[in-house]
Amino acid sequence: MSAPLPTPLLGIVADDFTGATDIAAMLAARGMRAVQTIGVPQPGETVEADAIVVALKSRTAPAAEAVAQSRAALAWLREAGCRQFFFKYCSTFDSTDEGNIGPVAEALLADLGAGFALACPAFPANNRSVYAGHLFVGTRLLNESGMENHPLTPMKDADLVRVLGRQTTAPVGLVPFMSVRQGAAAIRDAMTRLAEQGRRFAIVDAVGNEDLMAIGAAAASHALITGGSGVAMGLPENFRASGLLPARDDAMDLPAVAGHAAVLSGSCSRATLMQVGHARSLFPVLEIDPLANPNEDAMTQAALDWARPQLGERPVVIAASAPPERVAAIQQALGRETAGALIERTLARIAEGLVAFGVRRLVVAGGETSGAVVSRLGAKRLRIGHEIAPGVPWTLAEGTGPTLKLALKSGNFGGPAFFAEAFETA
Numbered sequence: 174m175s176a177p178l179p180t181p182l183l184g185i186v187a188d189d190f191t192g193a194t195d196i197a198a199m200l201a202a203r204g205m206r207a208v209q210t211i212g213v214p215q216p217g218e219t220v221e222a223d224a225i226v227v228a229l230k231s232r233t234a235p236a237a238e239a240v241a242q243s244r245a246a247l248a249w250l251r252e253a254g255c256r257q258f259f260f261k262y263c264s265t266f267d268s269t270d271e272g273n274i275g276p277v278a279e280a281l282l283a284d285l286g287a288g289f290a291l292a293c294p295a296f297p298a299n300n301r302s303v304y305a306g307h308l309f310v311g312t313r314l315l316n317e318s319g320m321e322n323h324p325l326t327p328m329k330d331a332d333l334v335r336v337l338g339r340q341t342t343a344p345v346g347l348v349p350f351m352s353v354r355q356g357a358a359a360i361r362d363a364m365t366r367l368a369e370q371g372r373r374f375a376i377v378d379a380v381g382n383e384d385l386m387a388i389g390a391a392a393a394s395h396a397l398i399t400g401g402s403g404v405a406m407g408l409p410e411n412f413r414a415s416g417l418l419p420a421r422d423d424a425m426d427l428p429a430v431a432g433h434a435a436v437l438s439g440s441c442s443r444a445t446l447m448q449v450g451h452a453r454s455l456f457p458v459l460e461i462d463p464l465a466n467p468n469e470d471a472m473t474q475a476a477l478d479w480a481r482p483q484l485g486e487r488p489v490v491i492a493a494s495a496p497p498e499r500v501a502a503i504q505q506a507l508g509r510e511t512a513g514a515l516i517e518r519t520l521a522r523i524a525e526g527l528v529a530f531g532v533r534r535l536v537v538a539g540g541e542t543s544g545a546v547v548s549r550l551g552a553k554r555l556r557i558g559h560e561i562a563p564g565v566p567w568t569l570a571e572g573t574g575p576t577l578k579l580a581l582k583s584g585n586f587g588g589p590a591f592f593a594e595a596f597e598t599a
């Protein structure tokens with residue numbers, strides 16, 4: 174008989190794909206073997222990890238749908254044996270008065286039979302801090318940070334007690350910085366008092382990593398924690414302190430994968446444009462021009478014909494990325510959504526072709542682009558490895574046929590040399 178799989182400790186429900194990778198990388202860097210699943214796994218599916226992050230696409234879904242998806246994820250994580258649960262949302266608290274942070278948090282709390290959960294999106298390393306319940310991005314209040322103009326979740330109020338209060342049925346409390354600064358015991362006392370007063374949620378102030386560590390310690394016995402990746406920082410230590418998690422220095426080790434290397438870029442964000450520019454002096458780069466021939470089959474075939482003779486240790490780079498004026502011209506000619514979907518489908522099909530040619534290490538730039546590639550390749554899970562840049566780890570994809578290493582980069586992440594740096598470590 175084979176030894177039983179070690180049961181996971183922490184189960185995370187993440188409201189989007191790159192946010193899921195972010196918290197998984199945070200936990201892996203602090204000694205928990207972490208796996209991100211693409212959507213809710215099948216009943217009975219087993220995943221060997223200390224922390225399992227179920228990546229949903231629920232951030233901007235209708236609230237009822239987000240609640241249903243999140244409850245299904247929680248049910249699977251409970252079945253898998255997790256002991257503590259985390260609802261991960263964005264560190265800019267992306268939501269509307271209809272949800273989805275409040276409705277999802279209330280539903281998860283009810284399913285767990287718990288009475289109270291903290292809410293803390295602070296992530297000081299990324300310039301997100303919470304003081305007096307107000308969320309700051311750098312030195313700006315959230316509602317003056319640019320987030321007030323977000324197309325889907327405009328954040329016009331920085332007072333998170335008020336924001337979350339509008340999304341929940343019970344009043345929301347605050348654990349002020351005064352208490353947080355005094356450490357875990359004071360935070361625990363403050364949360365107990367708020368729970369006794371009938372608060373089911375409390376925004377917790379935090380401006381530095383030491384605050385997040387103290388909050389994590391104070392929440393050791395909580396069934397549910399809600400927040401950004403930052404507040405997950407203190408949780409691995411709780412599991413180690415209680416003897417559930419061995420000290421690991423290999424949590425981020427992935428097996429070596431031999432095979433050709435490639436980069437696919439569908440991001441037009443400034444950081445990615447710099448990275449593609451930088452790559453030109455190092456690697457063969459093909460620019461896909463959807464205006465020249467906006468035909469998926471033709472663009473896919475041309476890119477694969479170009480790439481095939483050049484594949485090897487040195488990555489080939491295939492990019493649809495273009496500066497804003499070029500993107501505007503393409504969108505005007507084809508329509509914004511049609512252009513986006515055409516390029517996503519084309520890059521996903523190129524990825525599939527490259528894998529058929531023996532590419533096994535693949536960097537994808539762009540959040541939506543990554544989603545399209547991952548689903549085309551059939552990846553079910555990503556085992557989290559070392560970070561190439563903050564928030565962007567190498568991952569080992571499972572469910573793709575041949576084993577692949579994937580690095581999925583949200584547009585604005587990484588420095589100019591990101592692509593070269595990625596392949597130095599894979």
Ligand code: ADP
Pocket residue numbers: 439440441442445493494495499500503504512513514515516517538539540541542543582583584585
């Ligand atoms: P990011 O993470 O930078 O936002 P995404 O992949 O999420 O990147 O989004 C970029 C979107 O832009 C995708 O839908 C992609 O297909 C589209 N796109 C990529 N290149 C072009 C282009 N040259 N013209 C128009 N749209 C493009």
